[in-house]
Amino acid sequence: MKNYTKDELKKIYAARREKLFAFMKENKITAAVFEDTEGRRDLSVRYFTGHPSDALWICSSDGKNALVPWDENLAKERSVDVKIVPYNEYDRKNIEAVREILKSFKKNDPRLKVEVSPATPYPLFLKYVDALQGWDVLCRENSVHDFVLSLRACKDEYEIECTKEAARVGDLIIEKIENGIDDGSIKTEMDVSLLIERELRLNGCERNGFDTLAAGSSRSFAIHAFPGYTSAPWPGKGLSILDFGVVFEGYTSDTTLTVVKDATDEQKKLVELVEKAAKEALPYYKNGEKIKMAGLVADEVFKKAKREMPHTLGHGIGLEIHEFPRVSAKQTDDLVFKPGMIVTLEPGLYDSKLGGVRLENDVLVTENGNEVITHSKIIYR
Known part of the structure; x- marks a missing residue:
């Protein structure tokens, strides 16, 4: 197999993310949350970041994004050109991590929309709604997550x-x-x-x-x-x-x-x-x-x-x-x-x-x- 340089891999991963961001802009989706955790595996996190397991990836339509890994050392070794924010900064609580990362994106749009996976359990969805004040939390079919599955095909x-x-x-x-x-x-x-x-x-x-x-x-x-x-x-x-x-x-x-x-x-x-x-x-x-x-x-x-x-x-x-x-x-x-x-x-x-x-x-x-x-x-x- 060909040995890819770091710069070549950066371009490959950047191209994937750009397709996602373009879809989000076109559909007026401000941000999206991808979760690869026990019980809710979404390997799209690896697809967009290179990180192999156990992490959140939060991104916005203008290209801002952050990887919140369970294992910071592994993320530093394996991820490709993403901002890494240690899980410990949020007391290892996913919802708190999502809330604070979204705040850091500093969005002023009066109609902020964030999509979570359609596989999100209803009780967890309600917790997102309570935690993300000012955001319209979407959990639906034909979502950005479904677009990613077709992109990965x-x-x-x-x-x-x-x-x-x-x-x-x-x-x-x-x-x-x-x-x-x-x-x-x-x-x-x-x-x-x-x-x-x-x-x-x-x-x-x-x-x-x-x-x-x-x-x-x-x-x-x-x-x-x-x-x-x-x-x-x-x-x-x-x-x-x-x-x-x-x-x-x-x-x-x-x-x-x-x-x-x-x-x-x-x-x-x-x-x-x-x-x-x-x-x-x-x-x-x-x-x-x-x-x-x-x-x-x-x-x-x-x-x-x-x-x-x-x-x-x-x-x-x-x-x-x-x-x-x-x-x-x-x-x-x-x-x-x-x-x-x-x-x-x-x-x-x-x-x-x-x-x-x-x-x-x-x-x-x-x-x-x-x-x-x-x-x-x-x-x-």
Whole structure:
């Protein structure tokens, strides 16, 4: 991956914030509060500041902004070109921090509007209303926070590079998994899950993108096996699924492979249908194409075989494992793929007797088509 200089990163983060400030000005929103705290995680704080966890970020439409981190030392190390105000200055009380930061912005507009997240609990919203005298506190749908989610859907250069690095590490891990199956070092769901944990950290990644889902043939009938992994055999005779992601600089990959071992003809038919759905839907992941079309194509493949996929065809990935947009035949006609979107393509079928199969890769939508940036596969043994 390219090594970005501090000045290059400043420009990247500044460009993101400028889009936010422009939206706020256009919609006459004076200020906004983003909260990444336990129980109310909003990774938009990291998106705009670079700080990885536990902080408030308060900004105004004219560009004033302040990061209030729980860990001041970490913020100084990781944040990019923002004013840092220690949480301790406000007795570690979020509402007091928001009130005082807004005062420091020195706004004289008679119609001051501040937006808090639509996910804010009602009792907390009322506390904001009481504390922010002189401000019209907004907590609503179609908010600045919703705009940010749509903004995050199209990745910039740095985000694409980080996601590609996560994908590269994921591919290395898949290769090690194949070797482990062949040499017998991987025998259980636990073996493969702990291998992923070890290898991602050896290769500079932060963590798993989500709890690894390793389901041997006795548990692969579930879309998301519960628990995520056990000491059961993996891969087993029939169909075994592995769904995992790795995170590099905040950005996650998301891949699913299926191991086919001594499968019956009926099980092989499920695999063939999933591979066909993936192949036929991929060309629709392109700039300007209605997102629903990819879902319709995959659904039609299964419908002809009198099968039905019980989940959507894909979803955006980024700082979170599930981001906008969802890829589904039920999407509206106005929702289209755009350059910079990184979206999963993950057709799957599940049968209580035969087991399950899913094939998932991450697809970058480009100006002229797409690029599959992960290389998950169906593994035959």
